[in-house]
Amino acid sequence: MLSKSQAKFFFVGGTLLFTLIFLGLTVDTMKKIPAQTNSENLTEEVKAGKKLWDKNNCMGCHTLLGEGAYYAPELTKSYERRGEGWLKVFLKDPETFYPGQRKMVKYNFTDTEIDSLIAFLKWIGEIDLNGFPPNHKKKAEK
Ligand code: HEC
Structure with missing residues (x-):
């Protein structure tokens, strides 16, 4: 005691x-x-992309860093998974690759806005997240 x-x-x-x-x-x-977070890479373009992300409520359907809604794919590694060219075409018109099937909003973004969104997705994909999301490479290969 x-x-x-x-x-x-x-x-x-x-x-x-x-x-x-x-x-x-x-x-x-x-x-x-x-x-x-590679804070030296936080350019004006990346910041503009983040603002567009917030303004258009992408988080209402998607997650980033696991945060957001679970209706649509997790996008933290979307730049790595899809590449710039694919994202550009997709954000211009989400039905391009899956005519009449897929349910992503068509936002009518300008090319500059699309470039900003892609810069933001690229930046967030390069953050050192201690291994999050797990197995994203395996999933992308499927
Ligand atoms: C109403 C729900 C909704 C909102 C809001 C939304 N998305 Fe999506 N998004 C989807 C769905 C559903 C898919 C899957 C479509 C598919 O696979 O064809 C998708 C797919 C994507 C993809 C491709 C992911 C991949 O690797 O296949 C990207 C990039 C993307 N969205 C970005 C955005 C951005 C940026 C915004 C905001 C400007 C946004 N989305 C807002 C529903 C939404």
Whole structure:
């Protein structure tokens, strides 16, 4: 049995120790974010793409980094999976590859807007996500 003062020491000491570890790990994570997100690649074009992504509620159907709605495909690795040329044609008219079948909205984006969206998808695909999404390469090969 711990005495009262030992129990107090155990509680205060333990809380302090783990608070310090928590703060240390938080600082460590914060330091890694610029490198993991390639923040130097956040160009005006990428930012414009992000704004279009928000304005047009792409997240109402899609997920990015696993966040969003599950109606349509996860797009974090869509640039890697499809390539720029495919995305350009698809965003211009989503029915191109699957006439009369597929259910993606046709937005009538300008070429500049499409380039911005693709730049945003490329940037997000290059973030170091510690392995997320799992097995995306295997899936793309199917
Ligand atoms: C109403 C739901 C909906 C919204 C909103 C939507 N999408 Fe989609 N999207 C889909 C569906 C469904 C598919 C799958 C279509 C297919 O495979 O033909 C798709 C497919 C895609 C793909 C191809 C994914 C792949 O690898 O096959 C891309 C890229 C894409 N959407 C981008 C966008 C962007 C950018 C926006 C916002 C500007 C957006 N989507 C908004 C429903 C939506």
